[in-house]
Amino acid sequence: MTGLKKVALVGNPNAGKSALFNALTGARQKIANYPGVTVERKAGRVTSASGQPFELLDLPGSYSLSETTSPDEEVTRKVVLGELEGEGAPDIIVLVLDAANLQQHLVFAQEVIQLGKPTVVALNMVDLAKRDGLVLDADALSHALGVPVVETVAVRRRGLEGLLASISSFDSNDHTFDDERLSSHLTLPERRLAAKNIAKAAILSESGTHRLHTGLDRVLLHPWIGPVILFGLLFVVFQAVFAWADPFIGLIEQATEVVAGVAVANMPESFVRDFLTEGVIAGVGSVIVFLPQILILFLFILVMEATGYMARAAFLMDRLMAMVGLSGRSFIPLLSSFACAIPGIMATRSIADPRDRLTTILIAPLMTCSARLPVYAVIIAAVIPATSVGPGIGLQGLVLFALYIAGILGAMIVALVLRRTVTKGAASGFIMELPRYQMPHLGDLLIGLWQRAWVFLRRAGTIIFSVTVVLWLLLTFPKAEPGENQLDASFAGQVASVMEPAFKPIGFNREMSLALIPAMAAREVAVASLATTYAVDSDDEAETENALRDQIAARWSLPAALAFLAWFVFAPQCLSTIAVARRETNGWKWPSFMLAYLFALAYVFAGITYWSAVALGL
Ligand SMILES: Nc1nc2c(ncn2[C@@H]2O[C@H](COP(=O)(O)OP(=O)(O)OP(=O)(O)O)[C@@H](O)[C@H]2O)c(=O)[nH]1
Numbered sequence: 001m002t003g004l005k006k007v008a009l010v011g012n013p014n015a016g017k018s019a020l021f022n023a024l025t026g027a028r029q030k031i032a033n034y035p036g037v038t039v040e041r042k043a044g045r046v047t048s049a050s051g052q053p054f055e056l057l058d059l060p061g062s063y064s065l066s067e068t069t070s071p072d073e074e075v076t077r078k079v080v081l082g083e084l085e086g087e088g089a090p091d092i093i094v095l096v097l098d099a100a101n102l103q104q105h106l107v108f109a110q111e112v113i114q115l116g117k118p119t120v121v122a123l124n125m126v127d128l129a130k131r132d133g134l135v136l137d138a139d140a141l142s143h144a145l146g147v148p149v150v151e152t153v154a155v156r157r158r159g160l161e162g163l164l165a166s167i168s169s170f171d172s173n174d175h176t177f178d179d180e181r182l183s184s185h186l187t188l189p190e191r192r193l194a195a196k197n198i199a200k201a202a203i204l205s206e207s208g209t210h211r212l213h214t215g216l217d218r219v220l221l222h223p224w225i226g227p228v229i230l231f232g233l234l235f236v237v238f239q240a241v242f243a244w245a246d247p248f249i250g251l252i253e254q255a256t257e258v259v260a261g262v263a264v265a266n267m268p269e270s271f272v273r274d275f276l277t278e279g280v281i282a283g284v285g286s287v288i289v290f291l292p293q294i295l296i297l298f299l300f301i302l303v304m305e306a307t308g309y310m311a312r313a314a315f316l317m318d319r320l321m322a323m324v325g326l327s328g329r330s331f332i333p334l335l336s337s338f339a340c341a342i343p344g345i346m347a348t349r350s351i352a353d354p355r356d357r358l359t360t361i362l363i364a365p366l367m368t369c370s371a372r373l374p375v376y377a378v379i380i381a382a383v384i385p386a387t388s389v390g391p392g393i394g395l396q397g398l399v400l401f402a403l404y405i406a407g408i409l410g411a412m413i414v415a416l417v418l419r420r421t422v423t424k425g426a427a428s429g430f431i432m433e434l435p436r437y438q439m440p441h442l443g444d445l446l447i448g449l450w451q452r453a454w455v456f457l458r459r460a461g462t463i464i465f466s467v468t469v470v471l472w473l474l475l476t477f478p479k480a481e482p483g484e485n486q487l488d489a490s491f492a493g494q495v496a497s498v499m500e501p502a503f504k505p506i507g508f509n510r511e512m513s514l515a516l517i518p519a520m521a522a523r524e525v526a527v528a529s530l531a532t533t534y535a536v537d538s539d540d541e542a543e544t545e546n547a548l549r550d551q552i553a554a555r556w557s558l559p560a561a562l563a564f565l566a567w568f569v570f571a572p573q574c575l576s577t578i579a580v581a582r583r584e585t586n587g588w589k590w591p592s593f594m595l596a597y598l599f600a601l602a603y604v605f606a607g608i609t610y611w612s613a614v615a616l617g618l
Pocket residue numbers: 011012013014015016017018019020030031032033034035036037038039059060061062124125126127128152153154155156
């Protein structure tokens with residue numbers, strides 16, 4: 001490239017370098033709203049207004065020239081310092097800064113300016129800064145930095161002529177670098193402090209909202225206040241799942257009772273009537289009751305996502321993830337797994353490191369999916385008294401919270417073990433831009449809730465319905481001889497009797513053992529299965545109409561109920577999860593491993609729970 005002056009675009013990741021490069025050269029470099037998009041140098045040609053051509057270089061974003069941490073930062077360092085083989089250092093540097101994150105970007109900016117090369121600052125994204133209520137003084141910034149500053153909006157092609165004019169003005173080669181203002185060997189903390197002061201001088205006014213957002217981040221991302229707030233928030237969520245849902249659950253329960261009552265009153269005693277009351281209404285109805293609790297949980301999740309808090313939670317979790325050898329990139333897949341492990345496992349495709357990804361797939365089933373909420377909720381409602389253990393703190397919500405935490409802790413411990421053994425390797429770093437805070441739109445929330453409700457009801461109408469029907473048939477046939485118990489006589493009862501000895505050591509009775517099989521189709525079916533089993537097993541109609549939680553309260557011991565909860569924290573998920581894991585790992589090896597380790601954990605922890613509870617005399 002002899003003769004052509006070389007101009008390099010340098011700056012922090014996500015500053016808009018590639019957007020500027022595209023705008024200036026007409027190229028189509030990939031740009032996206034997250035850092036680390038450009039990973040190699042790219043060259044293009046640009047001509048100034050006076051007709052002078054330059055070679056323009058788009059470089060990977062970087063945070064430092066001296067302490068490069070990744071291969072892409074290394075590329076930038078080499079190019080800027082002219083250490084790349086067969087290539088001279090750039091003649092002119094265009095330092096791209098994000099005006100909306102000025103203080104942050106100024107830390108690296110100082111390091112670049114200190115090189116003493118002809119430099120012009122492209123103060124990019126001034127549109128976003130304006131939207132945030134920031135009024136910037138480009139002259140003050142230029143004065144403080146000692147280099148020309150041009151305001152640009154790369155994606156709107158604004159400020160490009162000014163930038164080109166500034167670049168051309170260096171061409172006369174009479175550039176004198178004013179290094180009075182910036183002494184050349186500042187340490188990182190010194191540069192941080194200087195960045196703060198320069199930004200303060202350049203920001204003429206800051207709107208109340210911008211100050212509020214900065215203040216919010218200072219608190220919410222604080223190393224130890226942040227996690228406390230996150231924890232407290234989650235705690236409130238699980239309290240609300242019980243505290244707010246009661247009236248709605250009552251309504252749905254009454255509706256199912258009315259429907260069952262009508263069916264019993266108006267239909268002659270028949271196979272069809274039993275099918276409707278014991279199979280459909282008792283089984284499927286027992287699951288639908290949990291719709292309010294699922295919606296409350298998702299309302300909180302949707303609000304956290306819409307406001308921008310979720311990304312901050314990911315940021316806070318990053319350190320915890322690093323401790324167990326995972327990167328923050330696993331956070332979003334794991335978070336999705338709280339809805340369902342299937343989208344969660346598919347979301348791991350964004351994880352570049354194969355061992356990171358495998359570990360995330362293997363622990364995703366330990367995140368409590370929403371299908372487990374009905375199981376938890378019915379058993380908690382049955383055996384945990386609705387008392388409060390402090391002002392506004394309900395015991396039931398506390399137990400639910402503990403179950404979710406148990407799943408998370410279990411996942412972290414498993415990840416730790418896996419990373420030391422089967423998926424050994426170094427953890428990769430986390431980079432994620434924090435989105436701006438926003439008020440959620442009511443319409444978006446309602447659409448999100450409606451989608452969740454629809455997913456749930458469709459499951460109830462399809463898979464839960466069909467599995468319950470099959471189970472009911474297996475419970476109803478063959479018919480018991482007079483004097484014989486129907487459960488004992490049925491096919492399902494015979495299967496349960498075979499299973500019972502295996503689960504007796506961990507405290508499970510026959511109905512509990514039986515519920516584990518249909519629960520492999522979908523977790524909620526465990527509830528439907530219990531409801532149907534007890535409906536078939538009850539002799540008189542009044543008993544059939546009793547809510548499932550009353551049946552459980554009457555029939556199960558507390559240690560057995562707690563063991564059942566522990567089982568569902570760890571038990572392998574539904575068959576669809578296993579199938580997705582097979583597809584994503586291209587074989588049966590890892591799904592089998594997953595199945596085996598989850599079964600083992602579930603069995604051991606249910607057993608520990610049962611025997612500890614018995615020992616404590618519960
Ligand atoms: N509103 C607005 N958005 C911009 C502007 N410049 C760039 N963007 C957006 O900012 C994001 C980042 O732009 P990129 O060009 O990919 O940033 P980069 O500096 O090349 O980032 P890396 O390659 O990761 O270092 C993209 O979503 C762009 O569309 C601007 O002036 N205004």
